[in-house]
Amino acid sequence: MEIKTENLLGRFLRARRELLRPEDLGLPVGARRRVAGLRREEVARLAGVSTDYYVRLEQGRECRPSAQVLDALARALELEDDAAVHLHRLAHPSSVRRRGPARRGQVSPHLLRMMAAWPHTPAVVLDHCLTVLAANPLGEALFDGHTYSGDLVRLVFLDPDARDLYPDWDQVAANTVAGLRAAVDTAYDDPRLIEVVGELSVKNETFRRLWARHDIRRKTHETKRFHHPLVGELALHYESLTVNSAPGQQLVVYQAAPASRSEEALSLLGSLTAASAATEAVADPAVESLLEPAVQSVTEPAVDVDPRTR
Known part of the structure; x- marks a missing residue:
């Protein structure tokens, strides 16, 4: 599946519009409703913009709405803070410095x-x-x-x-x-x-x-x-x-x-975790070579020395 990067603003608005239920906003449901969520004209009315203008936003024919319009749309779509900020960035990407992701694996x-x-x-x-x-x-x-x-x-x-x-x-x-x-x-x-x-x-x-x-x-x-x-x-x-x-x-x-x-x-x-790490460390050949002299000194039998030869 390829991510479509064209008209990101319009795709976001439509997705969020389709998640809202009209009854939750006090709007009449109506027996002839054929779309999921809110209609475009309902979002436009809630945001205080014309239906034609909102349609152009979703279709990508209007790409630079003002900050005031974006705030009104965020309220109409009941966006949380992170989603509202994202809406502004989609509409005005040049106003936000694009930071490329950190190189994979590079941790300080x-x-x-x-x-x-x-x-x-x-x-x-x-x-x-x-x-x-x-x-x-x-x-x-x-x-x-x-x-x-x-x-x-x-x-x-x-x-x-x-x-x-x-x-x-x-x-x-x-x-x-x-x-x-x-x-x-x-x-x-x-x-x-x-x-x-x-x-x-x-x-x-x-x-x-x-x-x-x-x-x-x-x-x-x-x-x-x-x-x-x-x-x-x-x-x-x-x-x-x-x-x-x-x-x-x-x-x-x-x-x-x-x-x-x-x-x-x-x-x-x-x-x-600590016990497992200690076991793995002892099993490491490099660690075993360091421990070997000490182990030998403990395990080798003591030499019986005749006191008369001292």
Whole structure:
């Protein structure tokens, strides 16, 4: 599936219009209504513009509406803040400095050291397509053991364990797609995005339906439930922070409520992760060669020395 990048403004307006029900806005439903959601003339009336002008916006024949018109449309379509900002960017892309996504895999060593210093706090760095670029040991353990552990979008929609991992899968799926749209901003011609959207649209009907909604919601903070295969239920609050030194990257930090069952489970996961790391380190041939002299000194039998020869 190819992402159509022409008339992005019109496609967004139509998608959001079709999500609204007239009865929720106090408008008559009527027996002869043939369109999903609101009619074009209803949106125009709610926004205080002419029907002809609004039709030209959807059709792409009018591409530079004023900020006042955009604000009126955002109110008429009941857009949340992130979606309203996105509407302005679609209409006036030149007024927003286009920042290319950070190169894949390039995470600051300073950020990596900072994450490593949080042994009790899972942390991951995501790129604009929600691929995991880096994780501290506990962050890696949180998503470990799945087919798509390093790709949070494919993990939700393609991994066979996704619905077991996320007890609230429907909500996670909707938020993931809305977060993906927000993360890429208006860069729908990005090759990585085209690859992800194309693959998931073919393989997963739910993704295809959610992508068509044009929901825009930044990944900011939320409490998310996990069912971890090793430690069971976890309810973790996360905060998503923009990495200013690397446009397009997000640092996501997870934390359990103090003295909660989830905090105990997270502590257990940390202990299991540390034990596994220690076992792997001992099994490393380089480490074994360093330990061998010390082991020999402990295991070699003592020599019985005759006191008369001293």
